[in-house]
Amino acid sequence: xxxxxxxxxxxxxxxxxxxxxxxxxxxxxxxxxxxxxxxxxxxxxxxxxxxxxxxxxxxxxxxxxxxxxxxxxxxxxxxxxxxxxxxxxxxxxxxxxxxxxxxxxxxxxxxxxxxxxxxxxxxxxxxxxxxxxxxxxxxxxxxxxxxxxxxxxxxxxxxxxxxxxxxxxxxxxxxxxxxxxxxxxxxxxxxxxxxxxxxxxxxxxxxxxxxxxxxxxxxxxxxxxxxxxxxxxxxxxxxxxxxxxxxxxxxxxxxxxxxxxxxxxxxxxxxxxxxxxxxxxxxxxxxxxxxxxxxxxxxxxxxxxxxxxxxxxxxxxxxxxxxxxxxxxxxxxxxxxxxxxxxxxxxxxxxxxxxxxxxxxxxxxxxxxxxxxxxxxxx
Amino acid sequence: xxxxxxxxxxxxxxxxxxxxxxxxxxxxxxxxxxxxxxxxxxxxxxxxxxxxxxxxxxxxxxxxxxxxxxxxxxxxxxxxxxxxxxxxxxxxxxxxxxxxxxxxxxxxxxxxxxxxxxxxxxxxxxxxxxxxxxxxxxxxxxxxxxxxxxxxxxxxxxxxxxxxxxxxxxxxxxxxxxxxxxxxxxxxxxxxxxxxxxxxxxxxxxxxxxxxxxxxxxxxxxxxxxxxxxxxxxxxxxxxxxxxxxxxxxxxxxxx
Numbered sequence: 001x002x003x004x005x006x007x008x009x010x011x012x013x014x015x016x017x018x019x020x021x022x023x024x025x026x027x028x029x030x031x032x033x034x035x036x037x038x039x040x041x042x043x044x045x046x047x048x049x050x051x052x053x054x055x056x057x058x059x060x061x062x063x064x065x066x067x068x069x070x071x072x073x074x075x076x077x078x079x080x081x082x083x084x085x086x087x088x089x090x091x092x093x094x095x096x097x098x099x100x101x102x103x104x105x106x107x108x109x110x111x112x113x114x115x116x117x118x119x120x121x122x123x124x125x126x127x128x129x130x131x132x133x134x135x136x137x138x139x140x141x142x143x144x145x146x147x148x149x150x151x152x153x154x155x156x157x158x159x160x161x162x163x164x165x166x167x168x169x170x171x172x173x174x175x176x177x178x179x180x181x182x183x184x185x186x187x188x189x190x191x192x193x194x195x196x197x198x199x200x201x202x203x204x205x206x207x208x209x210x211x212x213x214x215x216x217x218x219x220x221x222x223x224x225x226x227x228x229x230x231x232x233x234x235x236x237x238x239x240x241x242x243x244x245x246x247x248x249x250x251x252x253x254x255x256x257x258x259x260x261x262x263x264x265x266x267x268x269x270x271x272x273x274x275x276x277x278x279x280x281x282x283x284x285x286x287x288x289x290x291x292x293x294x295x296x297x298x299x300x301x302x303x304x305x306x307x308x309x310x311x312x313x314x315x316x317x318x319x320x321x322x323x324x325x326x327x328x329x330x331x332x333x334x335x336x337x338x339x340x341x342x343x344x345x346x347x348x349x350x351x352x353x354x355x356x357x358x359x360x361x362x363x364x365x366x367x368x369x370x371x372x373x374x375x376x377x378x379x
Numbered sequence: 380x381x382x383x384x385x386x387x388x389x390x391x392x393x394x395x396x397x398x399x400x401x402x403x404x405x406x407x408x409x410x411x412x413x414x415x416x417x418x419x420x421x422x423x424x425x426x427x428x429x430x431x432x433x434x435x436x437x438x439x440x441x442x443x444x445x446x447x448x449x450x451x452x453x454x455x456x457x458x459x460x461x462x463x464x465x466x467x468x469x470x471x472x473x474x475x476x477x478x479x480x481x482x483x484x485x486x487x488x489x490x491x492x493x494x495x496x497x498x499x500x501x502x503x504x505x506x507x508x509x510x511x512x513x514x515x516x517x518x519x520x521x522x523x524x525x526x527x528x529x530x531x532x533x534x535x536x537x538x539x540x541x542x543x544x545x546x547x548x549x550x551x552x553x554x555x556x557x558x559x560x561x562x563x564x565x566x567x568x569x570x571x572x573x574x575x576x577x578x579x580x581x582x583x584x585x586x587x588x589x590x591x592x593x594x595x596x597x598x599x600x601x602x603x604x605x606x607x608x609x610x611x612x613x614x615x616x617x618x619x620x621x622x623x624x625x626x627x628x629x630x631x632x633x634x635x
């Protein structure tokens with residue numbers, strides 16, 4: 001399990017070692033063809049900031065070689081906002097007094113109809129953590145229900161046991177996204193004071209359980225805004241290296257959502273929470289390029305959390321997948337458009353508009369890049 | 380130039396193209412036409428079998444270009460066989476580029492599963508072109524299993540690194556009874572020319588064309604390189620020598 005490896009590292013020592021990287025370390029990292037974790041540290045360090053353009057050029061080249069001039073399109077489908085956890089940064093948090101909603105079968109299909117109209121073939125199912133109402137049985141049923149309409153089904157829900165994952169994979173699940181939120185073990189408790197999610201190690205070992213269940217793809221990441229993003233990204237890279245060695249038949253993707261303002265119940269306006277560890281646009285570009293230089297084959301996705309103009313420019317810089325036209329509330333596409341969203345999206349363009357933007361840059365938006373037959377359990 | 384025969388088909392062009400990684404379908408179509416290829420490979424996973432007018436497949440019909448469906452994404456023989464059957468239905472051809480790569484990072488082909496799948500698929504009447512390592516023994520085994528050709532890699536797929544496996548390719552070419560098509564890794568027209576010069580029957584190129592700044596011109600360059608490499612092979616390239624020829628051969632005394 002990754003925990004054993006993780007426990008050998010100290011957050012503070014890693015953080016300091018990243019900050020100590022020099023211009024020489026960065027130049028060395030840029031010259032190499034195969035880059036290791038130390039190179040990754042150099043590329044995400046402040047010392048690499050003056051080399052951003054050079055990093056972007058390499059990143060673009062590597063990405064085009066591996067993925068071509070294509071962007072994969074996916075869309076989230078929020079099934080429920082019920083949640084038994086308290087997460088200080090999330091609108092679905094148990095202590096936020098909002099009306100809770102879990103989609104019924106008929107409602108799921110209504111949402112699916114709207115999503116299909118937008119052209120999507122890859123859907124990401126999202127829920128909060130409420131094991132009574134949206135437990136494994138609910139998820140199994142949901143996947144069975146929507147599977148006829150999508151070639152690729154991803155899931156972003158609470159961490160589950162290996163046997164649960166096996167069952168969901170049998171239903172047709174392809175990918176699971178499970179972000180550690182932060183690898184800062186002490187402060188993790190502060191952000192997740194209550195609920196099953198407060199168990200840091202259970203979450204940390206989730207990708208191990210997914211690997212054992214032989215999932216096709218695992219999405220890793222941390223929330224940007226909680227702790228020092230550089231250190232969090234180093235640990236994500238360490239995690240990725242470990243997983244690639246141990247579960248070599250699984251594909252990996254990363255994402256680094258920058259925290260967005262959330263709406264707290266009882267107030268009419270959006271509360272702009274101030275996050276201590278803000279990351280600016282330059283830094284996010286540096287991070288994307290650093291990831292690409294570190295791991296050529298890695299999929300990198302960017303959601304509608306990011307703003308329109310910024311997303312337009314990211315198309316050519318190293319990312320490989322994008323969502324568009326997203327709603328982050330259960331029922332948001334058709335059933336109950338006014339229900340509370342998990343976070344406010346920034347890029348409000350329709351899927352069609354975003355696809356058009358991608359095409360204008362000489363890239364092809366790819367809607368279908370998987371087939372149900374692949375990975376189907378055969379008797 | 381003499382034609383290439385694979386199974387029941389005859390090809391004037393010895394260049395096959397992959398259709399992935401292009402910036403648009405129009406760009407891909409233009410590159411395909413410029414290359415004058417007669418066969419392109421298309422991933423089943425990219426095909427929407429439910430819409431009859433799938434743009435990826437339909438754009439080749441007017442040009443009479445053969446489709447070679449591939450099983451990219453399959454991790455074992457079972458998945459590949461299942462995918463092959465669907466591809467046959469969706470693209471209306473029993474030709475198949477068999478790709479089985481349990482490793483999604485480097486897409487390394489699985490020799491054991493590929494051999495297994497070839498045995499099964501040959502019985503089912505497929506014309507199989509398997510993507511494999513440059514492994515001469517495996518090539519002979521695939522021949523016995525009923526493969527229509529072999530597609531050994533020149534370098535890891537998508538790397539544009541050229542003919543890293545050239546020593547093994549030469550053995551495969553020497554021993555093979557079926558056409559040898561060098562598949563992955565060809566990064567420049569000169570690599571393709573080299574493959575043809577050593578006697579490969581054809582090459583398959585994708586990344587080198589799709590990721591070029593000007594895919595149409597690059598497709599044209601590959602067309603010319605493949606043709607010239609083939610002509611050079613037929614003309615017989617002069618053998619290169621490692622040693623200088625001694626002016627006084629060691630055995631000269633025998634003539635005295």
